Amino acid sequence: MGKYKIKYHYQTGDSFHTEELEEVLEYDWNDLEIAKESLKRIKEHYEWYSYKTNYYGRADEVSKPEWHNVDSSNVSDEHYLMNIRMDNGKELQFWPPWCGYFETLYGAEIVIDGDSDMSFEI
Helix, strand or coil: CCEEEEEEEEEEEEECCCEEEEEEEECCCCCCCHHHHHHHHHHHHHHHHHHHHHHCCCCCCCCCCCCCCCCCCCCCHHHHCCCEEEECCCCCEEECCCCCCCEEEEEEEEEEECCCCEEEEC
């Protein structure tokens, strides 16, 4: 059985063009429940990030997720960072590629990397 990975769909670009991309996080999980927790964290983090950066002009306040405990020397940038739990229980901190001035996250899903009885490629 393959490992679980998270595929995400987002828009990126610069002042002159935009493009939509689908990419897969470089991290993987053997435990489906931990992968699901990471997927949920991505959603919660992006909602909070969107509120903090006010990209969508949200009027309703979104609280910082309880699990969000990043090591940031610059607290004003902490909403750009997120942490996910790995199979070994450790928290991994990273700057998601869908967080930036020209980026918009559209969604994410758990996919199976490698051989499984739920997919195939020819």
